[in-house]
Amino acid sequence: MAEKKQYSVVVNESRCKRCGICIAFCPTKVFVPDAEGLPIVAYEEKCIGCMMCEHRCPDIAIKVGVKKSEL
Ligand code: SF4
Numbered sequence: 001m002a003e004k005k006q007y008s009v010v011v012n013e014s015r016c017k018r019c020g021i022c023i024a025f026c027p028t029k030v031f032v033p034d035a036e037g038l039p040i041v042a043y044e045e046k047c048i049g050c051m052m053c054e055h056r057c058p059d060i061a062i063k064v065g066v067k068k069s070e071l
């Protein structure tokens with residue numbers, strides 16, 4: 001059985017300027033904005049590792065990585 005890759009998504013709050021680009025581009029809606037527009041990683045398990053958020057973020061405030069397999 002093939003294991004599905006799991007990704008970690010981390011937003012650097014001090015770098016993020018709350019522009020909403022990552023929220024708009026994420027194809028699987030991993031982020032939910034808080035009251036100030038800061039993207040909260042609400043559904044990390046939905047991340048498909050497309051890197052769109054990391055590449056589009058103008059402030060290099062997002063880091064996407066592969067989680068270690070539990071095997
Ligand atoms: S890597 Fe892709 S799927 Fe994962 S949070 Fe970023 S935009 Fe969404």
Ligand code: SF4
Nearest residue numbers: 016017019020022057
């Ligand atoms: S794209 Fe970057 S700066 Fe804009 S809201 Fe997302 S993390 Fe913040």
